[in-house]
Amino acid sequence: MNTDVLVIGTGISGLSYAIKLSKLSPTTKITLICKEDLMEGNTRYAQGGIAAVYNFEKDSFKKHIEDTYIAGDSEGDLDVIDFVVKEGTDRVNELMQWGTAFDTKKTKEFDLVREGGHSENRILHYKDHSGSEIQRALINKVKAIDTIEYLENHILVDLITDHHTKTEHKRCYGAYIISTLDQEIITIASKLTIVTTGGVGQLYEFTTNPRVATGDGLGAAYRAKVKIKNLPYIQFHPTALHPKINGDTFLITEAVRGSGGVLKNLSGEQFMSNYDARKELAPRDIVSRAIAEELLSRKENHVLLDATGIEKDEFLSHFPMIHETCISIGIDPMKEGIPVVPAAHYSCGGIEVDSNGESSLKGLFAIGECSHTGLHGANRLASNSLLEAIVYAHRAAVFSANSLNKPILDNSFYNNIPDWDGQEYSSDLKLDKTQKLFSNLQQIMSEKAGIFKTNKGLKEASIELNLLYTETLDLYQKNKLTPQLCELRNMVSVAYLLINQALEIKENKGVFYNNDYA
Ligand SMILES: Cc1cc2nc3c(=O)[nH]c(=O)nc-3n(C[C@H](O)[C@H](O)[C@H](O)COP(=O)(O)OP(=O)(O)OC[C@H]3O[C@@H](n4cnc5c(N)ncnc54)[C@H](O)[C@@H]3O)c2cc1C
Structure with missing residues (x-):
């Protein structure tokens, strides 16, 4: 299958990127894929709302910038914080133009509320289910656009790179995707590939994230040797x-x-x-x-x-x-x-991207929770993640529209991308085998890489995860690929990377806490 742009994930990041790109580039063919249905992902569970400066009498961009930087324990990138906050109000206006409702008071002003770390009331919300309201509106909008097609129940297996095409263009050329319905693996060749796969909460026993949040985009990016930053900065929600x-x-x-x-x-x-x-x-x-x-x-x-x-x-x-x-x-x-x-809630780190959302691999973008932009530093300010997603979706869409106007590679190249190299498999994988390894992994992470960490615990976790990796690799080599095996493979890689990055951090900052540095 060929498309101009492949978007992996249909939360606020993937949907708003697709809508914006279709407006900027009306002939571009955009293909969205998601693990379950269009609705499922972290976005639909967002309760609090989205932070943006609206009350210019009391509030200001300067105050929101300061609050974000302070929450991130002075580790955030001030240039990024500056443009996300300043562009945020226009992007939220766009969400409303696309059909999202936010609560207003009797005076018709927005009912702006305050959350921890904000010095002013600046959270727009829709009752206590802002996220599902945003998803509802964006899905309706996407369904009305002819140039966007979507495949539900399809899971990213691997990003297509030079490793698969035996070339040296140093780009991403799309992805191999498995259908959860018939387990068929298809090749989707694309000029640009956008990873918007959300969080990694399922690494832990208690998480606010839904089951689809298994860090698949990160796992695939890791295998494609893409730079990944700040994974150990996992925010735990207290309640x-x-x-x-x-x-x-x-x-x-x-x-x-x-x-x-x-x-x-x-x-x-x-x-x-x-x-x-x-x-x-x-x-x-x-x-x-x-x-x-x-x-x-x-x-x-x-x-x-x-x-x-x-x-x-x-x-x-x-x-x-x-x-x-x-x-x-x-x-x-x-x-x-x-x-x-407390439960694992938000990943402040992720695939490292520039100010247009492009990763260290050309043609591969990451937006939203799976990305690391520099906005959050060592801790995310409440309700800043939905904001980050729409600002970067806009920026990545503008950059994509310009890129697509220039020649990338010949169409013949995309037509000749090899299909998935399905290994011969010798045994039939039992679902409970992957589930058992999945539970082992959650236990290791919860006990040794949770709210309190120690160097000893992290080192033990690294060894245990190495064993788990070997076991998973063995399953992967001997069995027919299944969606569960894809998830397990990603989770083990992401957990291993998280632990090893954690061992490199030598001071407590923001959400990162190692008892040895207390
Ligand atoms: C309970 C809860 C409350 C929250 N409250 C707030 C809040 O009030 N304000 C705020 O700013 N933030 C909040 N957050 C965080 C915020 O909701 C998320 O960071 C944000 O919605 C992430 O959006 P996203 O588009 O990056 O990813 P998601 O919305 O998580 O979407 C991920 C998409 O990727 C797809 N996907 C995943 N893996 C694959 C794969 N292998 N193949 C294909 N598709 C895949 C999923 O199916 C899904 O479509 C909350 C999070 C949670 C869990």
């Missing part, structure tokens, strides 16, 4: 509902703490004042570490988020989905504490 529901972890937004929810241990004692003067409103990394410390010292498996002090009407109007979810598992948040644990 995910415990236990899981049908195997998935549900996020309780920090806005609940912002509205007066307090954290208590199982003896009913508030504990945040022992850790930080800002108590429940301290930054996420501090609250997550405080909860983790309480759990370790008290040998308990969750703490309680007590929201009973919030007026019922206020809770129901701001947090309808949280209320409904708690009730569905027999917890009434208006009468009792909500059981919560």
